[in-house]
Amino acid sequence: MxxxxxxxxxxxxxxxxxxxxxxxxxxxxxxxxxxxxxxxxxxxxxxxxxxxxxxxxxxxxxxxxxxxxxxxxxxxxxxxxxxxxxxxxxxxxxxxxxxxxxxxxxxxxxxxLAEVKGKGGEGLGEPQDVVLYGFGRIGRLLARILLDHAGGGSKLRLRAVVVRKNSEDDLVKRASLLRRDSIHGPFDGTIVVDEDRNVITANGTEIQVIYSNDPTTVDYTAHGIKDALVIDNTGRWRDDEGLSQHLQAKGVKKVLLTAPGKGEMKNIVFGVNSDDITPEDTIVSAASCTTNGITPVLKVIQDDYGIDHGHVETVHAYTNDQNLTDNFHKGSRRGRSAGLNMVLTETGAAKAVAKALPELKGKLSGNAIRVPTPDVSMAILNLELNKATSVEELNARLKQESLTGVLRGQVGYVDSPEVVSTDFVGSDRAGVVDGLATLVNNDGKNAILYVWYDNEYGYSHQVVRVVEKMAGQQVPTFPKA
Structure with missing residues (x-):
């Protein structure tokens, strides 16, 4: 034997x-x-x-x-x-x-748990119909997350995707891109395509694919969709006037932009200023991936030590708006090959932090370098503090936040000596502090922090959290503080 x-x-x-x-x-x-x-x-x-x-x-x-x-x-x-x-x-x-x-x-x-004992699942309220307007990198990851949450624990129900029709086999190609991803791997489940009905069924959830070039003409009610929350992933409109076109469509109630919003639009970083969302808000922005990556960490530092001023340098993965090989681009430097070059460019993330964290208005400058990696970025925070600290104290504070703090869903912490960018693919934290890279100078007031963030997946999780808030999904958290 x-x-x-x-x-x-x-x-x-x-x-x-x-x-x-x-x-x-x-x-x-x-x-x-x-x-x-x-x-x-x-x-x-x-x-x-x-x-x-x-x-x-x-x-x-x-x-x-x-x-x-x-x-x-x-x-x-x-x-x-x-x-x-x-x-x-x-x-x-x-x-x-x-x-x-x-x-x-x-x-x-x-x-x-006396508050919820014997309540038999009650507490979520009526389901919230969700529509993805655009089905690119962020749109498909949002679909994965929403589908993973389906069947319990969330009132969000992915009902439809709106895209422009690019070919006769458009539906099959859209489904294939959802099924396979070069960065995030295969979809965890089954996907079935019904070309006659323009429906993709993923893990038992039917997703209606609607073809349209004009958000105002879509009739969502014709597909049984009502009071929908539309997540605009296209970046085509970034102000209230442009995004309000969605509200003219039948069956739409609210809109969330997955890019920095212009003007007086609320730019929400979940966990930092998400309480600013009111039931009356109809158009909201989820800010940018970098703003989400750095703002929760900055809030912890600001609350505990105070930030006099600082500079944010982002080392960012290349994106679809860059060229694969050298060619014309309306932006400076981004026309050069994304896969072969480090590309110096600008970022509005440092200034955008102030929209979620007003006490830092005018205190941060920022710049960005696009690098030849497809996902996961890093922000280097060079901060002049009001209160002196040490590497050990600062790291201990951030690690504790990642475990038991109110921002533990946003702030991560790692102190492994071998981590590199690919280790953070699939991280659902907004940003992860690399403790072994933390620096504090001799007087204890100049701190330099390195923050990793999955600019696709981590950001998409932040977007879903904002959607839940906009949908009024508020359930008790235990244990109580």
Whole structure:
């Protein structure tokens, strides 16, 4: 008989067994009860065994041991039997509070989750129809995220995509681009194309593909879509006048721009100024990927140390607006080959920060270098602080924010000596601080921070968070602060 003894440690085997038991419970909580679970802000929805174990590898504080699956599994098991209403639950924070309480698991949860106990999934409200106007890099990633959230835990329902028809086999090509991506890999699921109805069915969700060159003439109600929230990914219009064309279409209620908005339009960086969104807002901007990447980190620094002034240099992946080989371009330098050159260009992100963080108005300058990589960018923040600090203190503060702070969904932290840009492909954080690169000069007031950000995927997650806010998706978060 072959030797089937495991070569893995008993500790690993225990974690794996508990994580295997946890997967169906987490799925049931999400789909049947609209409960979104996370570990230090890292979502556990639709995650596998290894993902769950990896999420537990962090410690709440520097002096603590890493979180154990054995500490969170009893909580998940008990929650699954409580018929909870819609909620966001951070299991790491819940486990820490449970340990401090010294209570029995059920007694602890009965008190902690009393607000949603026995509510049977209630709390999300009516579903919100979402339309993607444009289906490029950001549009397709938004579709992936929205589809991943479908079936529970979110009121957002992707109903349609609006594009210009470019060829007779346009629908097949659109579906193929959704199915395969050179940077982010294959779509996780199944995609079926119905050319007779112009419908792409992805993981059981029917997405109506509407062909139009004019946003005012689209009749969404003809496809059963009502009070839709349109996400404009085209960048064609960036002011209220242009984007208001969407509101003239039948079945549209609100519009979100995935680019910096002009004029008095609200530019929202989720987690920083998302509370500025009101039910009356009909047109809102989700700002830029770089503004989202740096503003949450800047807010932490501003709140704790104060920023007198600074400079932001972005090292940005090339984008579709650049040329593959040298050719005419209306912008300076961007006509030169994106795959062969570092291209010095401008960025409005430093000034745009002030739209989300007004206290930094006039305090930041900025520039940008486009480099020959297809995704993941870096922002170098050179800041003159009002209050002195050290590398150790600054890193500890940012790491703590990434684990337990109010911006833990936006700010990430890493201190691995070998990380490079491709390690951040697929990161859902707005920006990730590279702790080993942090510098502070001798007087402690000049700090230089390096912040990685997936300018496609991380930004798309920020956009979805803004959409949820605009849709009025507000469910309680546990444990309470």
């Amino acid at each position: 072959a030797d089937t003894a495991s070569t893995q440690t008993p500790e690993w085997n225990t974690q794996q067994e508990l994580a295997e038991r946890m997967v169906p419970l987490l799925g049931s909580l999400y789909r049947e009860n609209n409960v979104v679970t996370s570990i230090y802000g890292r979502s556990l929805v639709n995650r596998g065994v290894i993902d769950i174990i990896k999420a537990h590898r962090y410690a709440r504080r520097v002096q603590d041991a890493p979180l154990s699956v054995a500490a969170t599994y009893p909580l998940v098991e008990a929650m699954a039997a409580m018929d909870l209403g819609a909620a966001n639950v951070d299991l790491a924070e819940l486990a820490a509070r449970h340990k401090e309480s010294g209570q029995d698991v059920q007694a602890f949860l009965d008190a902690e």
